[in-house]
Amino acid sequence: MNNGTLIALNGITKVYKTGTVEVHALRGIDLKINRGEMVAIIGPSGSGKSTLMSIIGCLDTPSAGHYELDNQPVADMGIHELASIRNQKIGFIFQNFNLLSYATAYENVELPLIFAGHHSKYRKEKIMESLSLVGLTDRAHHKPTELSGGEMQRVATARALANDPDIILADEPTGNLDSKTGDEIISLFERLNERGKSVVTITHDMSIARRWNRIVKLKDGSIETDIDMGK
Numbered sequence: 001m002n003n004g005t006l007i008a009l010n011g012i013t014k015v016y017k018t019g020t021v022e023v024h025a026l027r028g029i030d031l032k033i034n035r036g037e038m039v040a041i042i043g044p045s046g047s048g049k050s051t052l053m054s055i056i057g058c059l060d061t062p063s064a065g066h067y068e069l070d071n072q073p074v075a076d077m078g079i080h081e082l083a084s085i086r087n088q089k090i091g092f093i094f095q096n097f098n099l100l101s102y103a104t105a106y107e108n109v110e111l112p113l114i115f116a117g118h119h120s121k122y123r124k125e126k127i128m129e130s131l132s133l134v135g136l137t138d139r140a141h142h143k144p145t146e147l148s149g150g151e152m153q154r155v156a157t158a159r160a161l162a163n164d165p166d167i168i169l170a171d172e173p174t175g176n177l178d179s180k181t182g183d184e185i186i187s188l189f190e191r192l193n194e195r196g197k198s199v200v201t202i203t204h205d206m207s208i209a210r211r212w213n214r215i216v217k218l219k220d221g222s223i224e225t226d227i228d229m230g231k
Contacts, residue, residue, distance in 0.1 A: 005071070006166060006198055007033040007056060012065035014051050014221075025051040026062070027221040035166070038189070038199045040209035043218035049202045050171065052218065056200065057090050057169045058082050070166070087115050091160030095172035097152045099144045105131065105155045106140040112162045130158040134188060150181035157188060168192060170201040174208060186211060 012029040015022050026048045033039055041049050054060035055067065058074060067074040069085065077085065086092075099108050109130055113123040131137045134154040144152050153173060160168055168189065174182030186208055189199050201212070209215045210229065217225045 004035050005032050006035045006037075006069070007031070007200075008066075008068040009055070010066045012052075012055060012062045012067060014048070014055065014060070015063045024221055026055075029065070029221075029223060031216065031223065031226075033198060033200065035198055036193065036196055037214060038193050038212040039201075039214045039216060040212040041200065041202050041216050041218065042204065042206070042209050043224070047218040048221040049218055051221075053169055053171055053200070053202055056167075057092060058085050087112055088163045089165050089167060091157075091163070091165040091168045093153070093156050093160050093168065093170040093173050095175040097144070097156045097176075099152055099155060099159075101144050104141045104143055105136060105147070105151075105158070108144075108155055109159045109162050112159060116163055126162055126164075127158075130161045131155075133161060133192075134158045148181070149177050150184060153177060153181075153185050154188065157185070157192075161192070166198060168197050168199045168201075170199065172202055172204065174203070174205065182208070 009029050009031040012026055013024070014026040015024055029052060041052060043049050051060065055062055058069070070089070074082075106127055109127045110123055113126055118126070128137060128140070131140055134157050136151060136154050136158065139147060139151060144155070147155065170189070174185055177185065189201070190211065193199050203209055213229055215225070215227045215229065216223060
């Protein structure tokens with residue numbers, strides 16, 4: 001699948017310094033992800049997966065190298081433009097859901113729309129549309145404590161979809177779920193991909209990774225293999 005390059009990383013390195021100690025989290029990453037791809041990033045603990053995801057998501061900056069997102073150099077973006085990118089172009093989904101415990105599913109999904117400055121009528125339409133996509137309109141006014149783990153992950157997915165982002169970034173999205181519920185979440189990602197979303201996920205589960213278009217394996221901060229699954 002090639003609908004144009006959406007993510008282009010060239011020579012990306014990341015070095016963390018603690019006193020006199022340097023930790024090389026990423027060592028010269030070259031990676032291109034096209035629109036509409038589903039890419040699984042795998043590798044052992046400490047291989048650089050989360051660091052790479054943070055850089056792709058504009059949550060962190062590389063120590064060296066060049067990153068273009070949708071043909072725009074990320075290094076040239078100011079703090080407000082980066083915040084807008086994270087809010088509108090990228091949808092984040094985390095292993096621990098990161099939902100506000102005191103807020104309903106509706107209110108959790110509403111947050112990125114408020115940050116984007118949308119008016120209330122538009123917000124309501126997008127919230128219900130997003131909850132409908134994940135099959136949770138009937139749970140809109142339930143708080144996380146009243147939802148199952150799978151339902152909480154679907155709320156997190158609806159929140160990620162609220163501003164209709166080009167990219168879904170998911171960090172171990174099934175890590176806290178049983179296998180049946182995890183399979184339902186992955187099937188949801190596949191349906192989102194069919195709607196044109198690019199999906200990049202970190203996973204330790206090879207049965208999940210094999211359902212993606214590509215599997216990128218990291219080892220010691222470098223790409224060890226990059227396999228096209230022929231889908």
